[in-house]
Structures are given as structure tokens and as C-alpha cells.
Amino acid sequence: MVSEIIGRKSPDKNNIDVEASPEDMNIYIGVQAYEYPETNVADYMSINKDAFNNKAYRSELRKGILGIIELESPISFNLLVERIRKAHSLSRGGTQVRSTITSAIPIDMQKTSYEDEVYYWAQDTDIEHYNEVRYPSSGARDMSDVAPEEILAISKYLKEQHSPTPVPDIVKAISEFLGHQALRGVTRELLKNKLWAAETK
Numbered sequence: 001m002v003s004e005i006i007g008r009k010s011p012d013k014n015n016i017d018v019e020a021s022p023e024d025m026n027i028y029i030g031v032q033a034y035e036y037p038e039t040n041v042a043d044y045m046s047i048n049k050d051a052f053n054n055k056a057y058r059s060e061l062r063k064g065i066l067g068i069i070e071l072e073s074p075i076s077f078n079l080l081v082e083r084i085r086k087a088h089s090l091s092r093g094g095t096q097v098r099s100t101i102t103s104a105i106p107i108d109m110q111k112t113s114y115e116d117e118v119y120y121w122a123q124d125t126d127i128e129h130y131n132e133v134r135y136p137s138s139g140a141r142d143m144s145d146v147a148p149e150e151i152l153a154i155s156k157y158l159k160e161q162h163s164p165t166p167v168p169d170i171v172k173a174i175s176e177f178l179g180h181q182a183l184r185g186v187t188r189e190l191l192k193n194k195l196w197a198a199e200t201k
Helices: 004-005 023-024 057-072 077-087 095-104 148-162 170-177 185-199
Strands: 110-114 117-121
Touching: 057 077, 057 095, 077 095, 077 117, 110 148, 148 170, 148 185, 170 185
Parallel strands: none
Antiparallel strands: 110 117
């Protein structure tokens, strides 16, 4: 999949070029891309839909949340809610569901944010030097669910794979790597801004 993406050429003038030092790029030599995992929440908690909003259930719910974060981090709050919602067969992840999940997340959990989205990280993750590279097994990953630090890691990885030839349109290459067949203006701008935000931290 990676070879297909980085082999495409595009003369797009809106390309953003993220500079990386040789030291930065060296950590991507030998790094393998892998599919986004999806947690089987029942492996981490005893699911009880009827008890979902009970305070006594928060400790059990926390087990599921920590399991998801450990396996799937960085994971957006929205995707975390979706995992818990599906596991409990809830019809929607509305305000009450989101509030209950928020109350069960440990207050010292590692997290970052971009605009209105929050991303949770496993406690042992070195966010500053994050270099894991993941792609969807099918379909496309919603750009709002991809943390800026992860986008930067994908950018560096694709450049290392493509070296010594420059990637002609790194934003488009990242988009395709994440399963998007078309890159529309709004999505391009979001992806470009997230990449810039991570690079300039």
C-alpha cells in the first residue's frame, strides 16, 4: 500500500514541505506501517448496558476506556465514544453518553488537543518523539480522528520511503495513505494545518 501511494506524482502547487533533520529521519529507517487496531472492548470490561449511567459502573467503564487507549492511542475522544457506544449497543453517543465517558477517564491521562478535538495517549508514549505509522485496513480514516503528531509521523515516514526523490505533494500522499481517494479543499486545509501545527510545536 505504501509503495502505491508514494509512487504517484502530482505537480500540485499547494504542496507543504515539512523539513526534517537527518536525525529526525533516521528514526524512520526500518519503521513498519501497520493497520489501525480496533479494540474488542469486552476483553477489558464486563459490559452492562443497563448500568451504563450508574456511578457504580464508572470503575468498570474505566477499564474499557483504558484498554481502548492502550491499544489504539492516539485516539480521538469522538472515536473513543464510538467504541464505547458500540460495545454497549447504545443507539447514539449523545451528550449524556459523552458526559458519562468523560467522567470515567482518569484526570491524569495523557492527552493533546487540536482545536475542539482531544486525543488520548497511552501513558508510556513519548508524544514528542512519536513515530508510529498506521493506516486503515479498509475505507478511510476520518481526518478529525488523526492527531497532528501522527500526521507528522506519516509525513516523515513517506518521505523516508520515497528518498532520495522528494514527495511531490506530501499532503495528498498522507491523505491517500489514510485511505482517501479524493482530497477536497476543506480536507486539504485541515490536513495541511495539522501538519504545520505538529511541525511548529
